[in-house]
Amino acid sequence: MTLDELGRYLSSPSNREQLVEQFGQHVYLSLVPLLLGLLVAVPLGWGAQRLPPVRAVVFGGASVLYTVPSLALFVVIPGIIGTRTLDSVNVVVALTLYTAALLVRSVVGALDAVPGPVTAAATAMGYRPLRRFLTVELPLAVPVLTAGVRVASVSNISLVSVGALIGTGGLGVLFTEGFRTRYLAPILVGIVLTLLLALVVDRALVLARNSLTPWTRLTPGGSR
Amino acid sequence: MARAWGARLIEFQSVTKAFDDGTVAVNDLDLAVEAGTITVFVGPSGCGKTTSLRMVNRMVEPTSGRVLVDGRDVRSADPALLRRGIGYVIQHAGLFPHRTVLDNVATVPLLGGWTRRRARARAAELLEVVGLPQEVGRRYPAQLSGGQQQRVGVARALAADPPVLLMDEPFSAVDPVVREGLQDELLRLQSELDKTVLFVTHDIDEAVRVGERVAVFATGGVLAQYAEPPELLARPANDFVADFVGRDRGYWGLSFVAGGALRPDEVETVTVGASGVVSGDEWLLALDEDGRPRGWLRPRAVVSGPLSEQELEPGGSLHTLGLPLRGALDAALSSPSGRGVVVDRGGRAVGVVTAHQVLELLAAERAATQARPEGGR
Numbered sequence: 001m002t003l004d005e006l007g008r009y010l011s012s013p014s015n016r017e018q019l020v021e022q023f024g025q026h027v028y029l030s031l032v033p034l035l036l037g038l039l040v041a042v043p044l045g046w047g048a049q050r051l052p053p054v055r056a057v058v059f060g061g062a063s064v065l066y067t068v069p070s071l072a073l074f075v076v077i078p079g080i081i082g083t084r085t086l087d088s089v090n091v092v093v094a095l096t097l098y099t100a101a102l103l104v105r106s107v108v109g110a111l112d113a114v115p116g117p118v119t120a121a122a123t124a125m126g127y128r129p130l131r132r133f134l135t136v137e138l139p140l141a142v143p144v145l146t147a148g149v150r151v152a153s154v155s156n157i158s159l160v161s162v163g164a165l166i167g168t169g170g171l172g173v174l175f176t177e178g179f180r181t182r183y184l185a186p187i188l189v190g191i192v193l194t195l196l197l198a199l200v201v202d203r204a205l206v207l208a209r210n211s212l213t214p215w216t217r218l219t220p221g222g223s224r
Numbered sequence: 225m226a227r228a229w230g231a232r233l234i235e236f237q238s239v240t241k242a243f244d245d246g247t248v249a250v251n252d253l254d255l256a257v258e259a260g261t262i263t264v265f266v267g268p269s270g271c272g273k274t275t276s277l278r279m280v281n282r283m284v285e286p287t288s289g290r291v292l293v294d295g296r297d298v299r300s301a302d303p304a305l306l307r308r309g310i311g312y313v314i315q316h317a318g319l320f321p322h323r324t325v326l327d328n329v330a331t332v333p334l335l336g337g338w339t340r341r342r343a344r345a346r347a348a349e350l351l352e353v354v355g356l357p358q359e360v361g362r363r364y365p366a367q368l369s370g371g372q373q374q375r376v377g378v379a380r381a382l383a384a385d386p387p388v389l390l391m392d393e394p395f396s397a398v399d400p401v402v403r404e405g406l407q408d409e410l411l412r413l414q415s416e417l418d419k420t421v422l423f424v425t426h427d428i429d430e431a432v433r434v435g436e437r438v439a440v441f442a443t444g445g446v447l448a449q450y451a452e453p454p455e456l457l458a459r460p461a462n463d464f465v466a467d468f469v470g471r472d473r474g475y476w477g478l479s480f481v482a483g484g485a486l487r488p489d490e491v492e493t494v495t496v497g498a499s500g501v502v503s504g505d506e507w508l509l510a511l512d513e514d515g516r517p518r519g520w521l522r523p524r525a526v527v528s529g530p531l532s533e534q535e536l537e538p539g540g541s542l543h544t545l546g547l548p549l550r551g552a553l554d555a556a557l558s559s560p561s562g563r564g565v566v567v568d569r570g571g572r573a574v575g576v577v578t579a580h581q582v583l584e585l586l587a588a589e590r591a592a593t594q595a596r597p598e599g600g601r
Binding site: 115117118120121122123124125126127128131136139140213214215218 | 281283304305306307308312314315316317318319320321322323331332335364365366367380390
């Protein structure tokens, strides 16, 4: 392949339009499940962290779920929730499950890392459990939790491509198309855009963590 | 006659706490804490002192018996509301690392529904009460020293002005010098704010220092003795208490023997800077121009030129006139001349005492006590 070939591919307005559309679709299909998965994992992790029997069930379930191949899950989900086979909702649901399975361990680990005296002090100050969780434990869990979310975001961004095999959009479409037409340019562009997306999202997560946790980057005696 | 008691603000009535595995943390505890005093629970680890403390604010529920605060069974109260009315200082301070010092201190007022502005103003006030400069309020806990963190912990516990303060080994994680400062500060705060303080420690010295009454717990959660410190040191109820109080208890007990009857002897003195000083067969006490002791000059010393501090033996500890005898004995024992220097409140030397004089005074005191008819005890 030559640079010419790449140039010709990118100079076509219809190709460019397709790129933008699939890129947008990819962002949507990877980030919405990330958010939903996090929303599922936090209460599950909360329960698992407090109650050992719940922990056993949740961790077991998460391990089993994560072992199911993504393609199989994409295909099976319509049968379970009654969507059409080619609906992009299938991808959202499957990736939400994967994200939750990945993140529930992070949530438990992050909550375990909150110092005991701090939660004990919060209880002794008169916090009720829910408020204590939302305003003391969860903010303190952010550094450890972010590490998990970063892994899940990369995992999602790469898994969305598989959705192209069952006809949902995303940058995976570039791979299936390039493969079908034996044309390397879209595959190359697809790989670069996927990597770029993963890097940008990762960077954004780090920035979000930093702005949520100013207290973690302090030196004793300094004033910030 | 037994000592007259004030209002019983906290009462343990036949309180037992057994854990699921069968261990008994607290065994049939009956104890009343007087309003406006500092009461200390002391004992070895695993003696149930912290468990007992935590039953007051329902962090731990008793297996049987009742805990009353101000006459009310704590189990009749909503736990969160009960806790907002009881200050709590935890070991290692337990500050919220993600909140500034000011917001840490404002915690309980904010939980109680105060506006942020009013809660922060109250928090700023409290920083001053515990002796912290205002700029500390903007920092995060990680930016403070251990001693400062403990002060913030105390400020946070006081923020909603609760009548009762629970302190769970509050000063055990700081070094001895800082700890002593914090203990003095606690005594000062208590005298100003008139709180009822329940204080847990494993350190008998700390217990005797801050406590107006001390409850010694033995392993297995049994209350071994509940008494005022002088009583505890002079008359341990049993071998466990005697052992726990330690082999220095006789010496410690001097902390509670008034030194008012002590009459210091005169001593020959010399002023630092004087020239041509020659000492005879006795040690000479060297003073500065304001009369403050600087050290001792050995017997038979000849100093040519002005007397400088290099020629002096460093002095021992100083005893301030009127304070308990412990300081007088220590001054005598630590002085190179065997005579302890007694100073007035301004730090000026007023005379010297020997260990022998202190012991004679003690003997006289003891004889006087024994001559008195037996009282209530």
